[in-house]
Amino acid sequence: MKKINILIPILVLISLIGSGSKEPEMLKGTVVNASHLKPIEGVMISVKSESQLAVTNKNGHFSIRRPASGATIEFKLGGYRTQRVRYEGQQRLDIKLNQGFKGLETKNVANLLESAARIQPHRTMIIRQPSSPTESYASFAENKFVRPQLNPLSTFGMDVDAASYSNVRRFINQGQLPPADAVRVEEMINYFDYDYPAPTNGQPFSIHTELSIAPWNTEHRLLRIGLQAKEIEAAKIPSSNLVLLIDVSGSMNAYNKLPLVKSSLKMLVNQLRPSDRVAIVSYAGAANIALEPTSGKNKQVILDAINALQAGGSTAGGAGIKLAYDLAASRFIKNGNNRVIMATDGDFNTGQSSDMDMQKLIEEKRKSGIFLSVLGFGMGNYKDSKMELLADKGNGNYAYIDNISEGRKVLVTEFGGTLYTLAKDVKLQLEFNPSKVQAYRLIGYENRSLNAEDFNNDLKDAGDLGSGHSVTALYEIIPHGVKSRFIGSVDELKYQTDKPSGSTFADELASISLRYKAPNSDVSRLIKKTVANTSQPLRTSSDNFRFAAAVAGYGMLLKRSEFVPGFTFAMVAELASQAMSKDEEGFKSEFVRLVRASSLLAEDLLTVTKN
Incomplete structure (x- = not known):
């Protein structure tokens, strides 16, 4: 009996270790047009209670982590009636979406x-x-x-x-x-x-x-x-010194904000080379360094730092920008690609926050030779005007990421253009x-x-x-x-001719x-x-x-x-x-x-x- 008592906790421990290493069980399915049964690409699938989201591929296929029993799964796409399904433990969901709004057909x-x-x-x-x-x-x-x-x-x-x-x-x-x-x-x-x-x-x-x-x-x-x-060519792009500046304020606590930020940036990490360095600055009520500059060969370290980010608090965007630029400057690569990549909904509400404050700040920082990429996320409190201003004045580019496919387009397909200024x-x-x-x-x-x-x-x-x-x-x-109504008339000029010229x-x-x-x-x-x-x-x-x-x-x-x-x-x-x-x-x-x-x-x- 004593031997059995010793074996039981060992077996339980092995069982627990084994279960912890399993991949999460996935719910798969296909979304098709209800009238002609052709697959629909771009349908957004969300389990809002669990901050899950996915998008169907060109074959209409999707895959998400199995939600809790009783959760509501939403299937949404412009031009189609939104469908909501209660999850009851199925291994597969095949959905048919109907076209139209307000009883109108295409x-x-x-x-x-x-x-x-x-x-x-x-x-x-x-x-x-x-x-x-x-x-x-x-x-x-x-x-x-x-x-x-x-x-x-x-x-x-x-x-x-x-x-x-x-x-x-x-x-x-x-x-x-x-x-x-x-x-x-x-x-x-x-x-x-x-x-x-x-x-x-x-x-x-x-x-x-x-x-x-x-x-x-x-x-x-x-x-x-x-x-x-x-x-x-990607291999010939100069080494990169990147600082990921990530908004983790309370306003980012939505399925299409911080979770989508994480999923998108993970794809970026997979493109990094050993010669590239990445640091992470997060900001909410204050700014802090979530990851010191780390070589691109240590991808798992970078991914773990991204996974650990949680949303909560106010939004000190100005403080985050300052810290990110200072960190990038401390590891500046001469003739390299020095860049801050900011991911946010733009809703700053602590410290420097007005558009004019941001313009002055970013115009000063761009003199350092550090470029800026701004990635916008979310809706409702989205501040497009602020983020466009930051990118325009910071020698950078601006993209809005509404789904994971767009994240892949910006950070994988267009990797060189997004990160390297020619x-x-x-x-x-x-x-x-x-x-x-x-x-x-x-x-x-x-x-x-x-x-x-x-x-x-x-x-x-x-x-x-x-x-x-x-x-x-x-x-x-x-x-x-x-003759055009778009052209106004002016009186004949006295000191110069307004006759068409240029016959030469x-x-x-x-x-x-x-x-x-x-x-x-x-x-x-x-x-x-x-x-x-x-x-x-x-x-x-x-x-x-x-x-x-x-x-x-x-x-x-x-x-x-x-x-x-x-x-x-x-x-x-x-x-x-x-x-x-x-x-x-x-x-x-x-x-x-x-x-x-x-x-x-x-x-x-x-x-x-x-x-």
């Missing part, structure tokens, strides 16, 4: 939109959009048409931020249209890869242009300017030929506008581009001879000048290119052109822009559907789905107003 709404376009070709749809009183977005007016005689130069800082698109997607997937100020059209456009040819002859950039018809106004022309940065203070300046252009307007980039003299001023901050990044800008042009350059539409600095330089370099006055029909334009135009039109519809009279969501979806020759990741297909979901969400579909 086909019926599309027909209504198309009928409205035929009946009212010169009117525009009004969309009532919900307010988001606890979320903050910078407000700005759209660029207007200007005459080249009075405004010969258009100057702005180019940027590849794409946070607006994924944030808009979050609103649509939650079953509502975004606030107009949440829509930055240039960020919508630059979310997508346009597959521009890589630069040659040792140049860091290649510039590509195309001129065709503006889909929303066939009397106008649309000029696309595509900039492609050289891609540096060029800083990238500025573009166009001079339009007044003999060919009656008026022009830059679509988007309103908060990146520069004065003409800023172009040659190397002290003026501008946008930043990472390895392999592409960036696109669109100009809408009114040719001579086209009859074959040129515009001249492009590009300035940029190497990451470790304070002196800019100049590239120039001429745009030929050669337009082609929209049907023969490139897929790049038509898809970018579709995204621009969608963004302007969401903003209720005055510049897209008669354009509809149905027209956007049709234009984009015909321009998806390369869509390996499925992002363009998802865009078409979002456009169609937006038409379902639009209130008062046939409410119109005269121009």
